[in-house]
Amino acid sequence: MPRLEMREIEKSFSGVQVLRKVNLSVEGGEVHALLGENGAGKSTLMKTLAGVYHPDAGEILIDGAPQKFRGVLDSRRAGITIIHQELNLFPNLSIEENLLIGYEDEFRNAIGWIQYSRLRSRVRELLDRVGLDRDPSTPVSVLGIGERQLVEIARALQQEVRFLIMDEPTAALTDKETRRLFEIIRDLKRHEVGVIYISHRLEELFAIADRVTVLRDGMSVGTYSMRAVSEDVLVERMVGRSVENRYPKVKSHPGDVILELKDVKTRALPHPISITVRSGEIVGLGGMMGAGRTELARAISGVDRVLSGKMLMFGREVRFRGPRDAMAHGVAFVTEDRKDDGLLLPFSVRFNLALPSLSSRHRFGFVLGKQERKFAEHWVKRLAIRVHSTEQPVVNLSGGNQQKVVFAKWLALDPKLLVLDEPTRGVDVGAKQEIYQLMNEMKVRGKGILMVSSDLPELLGMCDRVYVLRDRTVAGELTGDQMTQEIFMTLVAGRQGAQA
Helix, strand or coil, rough: CCEEEEEEEEEEECCCCEEEEEEEECCCCCEEEECCCCCCCCCHHHHHHHHCCCCCCEEEEEEEEEEECCCHHHHHHHHEEEEEECCCCCCEEEHHHHHHHCHHHHHHHCCCCCCCCHHHHHHHHHHHHHHCCCCCEHHHHHHHCCCCCHHHHHHHHCCCCEEEECCCCCCCCCCHHHHHHHHHHHHHHCCCCCCEECCHHEEEHHHCCCCEEECCCECCCCCECCCCCCCCCCCCHCCCCCCCCCCCCCCCCCCCEEEEEEEEEEEECCEEEEEEEECCCEEECCCCCCCCCHHHHHHHHHCCEEEEEEEEEECCCHHHCCHHHHHHHHHEECCCCCHHHHHHCCEHHHHHHHHHHHHHEEECCCCCCCHHHHHHHHHHHHCCCCCCCCCHHHHCHHHHHHHHHHHHHHCCCCCEEEEEECCCCHHHHHHHHHHHHHHHHHHHHHCEEEEEEHHHHHHHHHEEEEEECCCCCCEEEHHHHHHHHHHHHHHHHHCCCCCC
């Protein structure tokens, strides 16, 4: 049975030590979870294993033999494959073309041409294996986030894998897709593949993992059997303190109606939708993937045009011609995909923070640099964003700190309505608590919040009301005692007997 070991691994960037004598061992046929806050060093450790980074000290062994990975190809030849948290697909290419990249020689004929019929047959097998019902010629650009994640998994499975690293693989998957993923993982275990599984969803770890190693501040603080450890112990080891209340909801005192939709339709929402959001409350949008949650958030934020019906802000009808109009009316939109839609990754933290409110810090067309630096430093401190400098490229931040940058740039505008699409996707327990507290602060200040979430406990735990969407329209509204998982799932499934 194969065995992977990482011994005393150290790694620094620009003089800042990210990993300190980290140890990890993974057996073939084992699911070994890697747990830690954003910035704890999980991704750096896995990129070191995958050949993206070279360790400054320590060694990697497979079956007792030391390994020297000069790059990703060396790691791949040793049977190690990584599925990154941030998807690495080419949206302008088809599914089959994305799966072809790096494997062209396997599908060439004698004269060097790609045999697309053989490629398509192979891709169909892989898509069936991950449970994605799409034609291989489908452009990736039309796929949802969850479907793209399944394509990433299919791409990883097309080669002989001994150790598979999964970094937040279910962050954008539905419950059905997650169950399918777990079936894939169990099949890999039966074939003695070792799986290193990174997730912030503790309930997943107890469902699928055999052991867990916890990282904190770049150090391994313990390895535990999932059968012998509690959730509270893991949280405490991860954040260095106990977290008493996972969903710290504050009492709601709803005020005036900020937003009202009356029979609104868009190109993506063909059925009329009516909802309201008041000041001083958090309203949830729930439902299965494809139910229309993100499409509704995009319409409210001016990304998609309203074709019919009425949208009112504080009782006055509005027509947003684009996101700029929405921003002018006090609407801020934290998008689901921070990588593609929420941030300019190559640019600095300061630049990303300042961009939406740039007009308040320029004179005669010139940016007031001193003011902008103070502005950025204020919001980094305000949201406890972990950076070495506000000039640090945002691409080098952890996922949770990137999400805080997205929050900060919109909070700086002091919006009246904050639209959040999967705000805690890929965010650790500690960062989630900070985001929840920010939401509560805005709620207490009389702001309105509309939150899309696939995390049902989060939705029911943080929201004052929840609209359940099915088939791109509102299937029901949950309030008070109706906010239970049973009633929610009844509405989602479209069964009779819902009490909402």
